[in-house]
Amino acid sequence: MSLIHSLFVLTAHIIVLLLFLLFVALIGYCAYIKYIHLKNDHIPGPPRENFLFGHSPAFWRAMKNDELTHDLFLKWAEIYGPVYRINVLHYILVIITCPETVKEILMSSKYPKDMFLHTRLFSMFGQRFLGNGLVTARDHDLWYKQRRIMDPAFSSLYLRSLTGTFNEQAESLMGKLSDLADKKSEAHMLELVNKVTLGVIVKVAFGIDLELLENEASPFPEAIDTCLRGMVYNLRDVFFRFNPKNWAFVEEVRAACKLLRSTGSEWITKRREAIHNGGDVPKDILTQIIKAAGKEESMSKEDEEFMLDNFVTFFIAGQETTANQLAFCIMELARNPDILEKVQKEVDDVVGMKREISYDDLGKLVYLSQILKETLRIYPTAPGTSRDLLHDLVVDGVHIPAGATCIFSSYVSSRMEKFFKNPLEFNPDHFDPDAPKPYYTYFPFSLGPRSCLGQNFAQMEAKVVMAKLLQRFNFALTPGQSFGIRDVGTLRPKGGVVCTLTHRKPLGP
Known part of the structure; x- marks a missing residue:
């Protein structure tokens, strides 16, 4: 009995000690947060809602109500100016819209991707996700090694050779849309273009034909959507x-993360074996990456993981952002019949009745290029980027201490009146060849050395799909749709862009 009593007393003492240590740790953490406040509160910003959580409750409410947190950033930028502070626990986020500072930081390799974002994207809920791939790598030498390996797979010469594949995959979408038009059925454009862009990246990059428009059972679209939703909460x-x-x-x-990584491991292993055995392999992005990586002096286990990290990165980013851009573009053209008529006339003049759109044709579709750029101005599907500040910085007269994370939002800058006249009006003339060029206020693919490697790939693909759509169909939005934006890490149309379609015949040159 005395032994049981002694164990009980000992357990009680341990619990009390642990509670005391926890209390001391909490007091210490609160003191540290107070120090962070004193160090940074001279930076303008909205009032904190909570001492410990800072502005987090505003973000939680927005997520709960299916609202866009980027609209909060925009509202605060208009109130507090070109540099303002947000508190989240002990983290200091500084949102910057000053073009000179955007240029100074994003065009330099001295400022690493921020540690918080790296940590939350490296793995999700304990499962490796993007790891140390091109998007998330913080160390410049590590990033540069990967970029050097990847660059040949995105050269202009190689991209030119992909036009046929873009046409082939886009034709599958046109066939699906033709069936829907004949049946007078609604076309859920966001869902359809998602399948096409995923089919393109998998075919072009990895040599696999998923036939997603016919294969409803494929697990990949749902896996990608699950990963993106998980990313926002994480x-x-x-x-x-x-x-x-x-x-x-x-x-x-x-x-979902495991599925994407295990699929990547399987496809990479098969392709490397085929290359090693001298087999006939497609000259796609995966082959180029593997061959280029083989030229490195040594390939460690971590290098193998990097290849897998980039597989997942391309698998997701290579289709999601382009699909959302296409869906937003279709939505805005349907809302602006004058712009739609003008771009259809351009497509008729350049493409005519042709089914195969050439690389040279793409360069002549100038107004379509303006439309795609304007789409990304109002709806930057990858809305921003961030960097850690390693040294003190003065922005617009405001001193920002080292240790802050600087946020650069193309969504915010592109929707501000001081940078774009009537910013919420869809106006492709913002990007007319004779119009003034945006000065570090428009960066949907980021800027500088860490800008998106696949931006030319994405815009070629978007042009081919849109040109074929404009050539073949008239389209109108079904009544009662939402024109809101859903944030799933990327930005996508909340209403899904549901259209009715009718066939049209191009006028021809």
């Missing part, structure tokens, strides 16, 4: 995984 709610109500979804996200 970034904006650090306590998300600890809530038992979320555990089922957390496991879905982990399973």
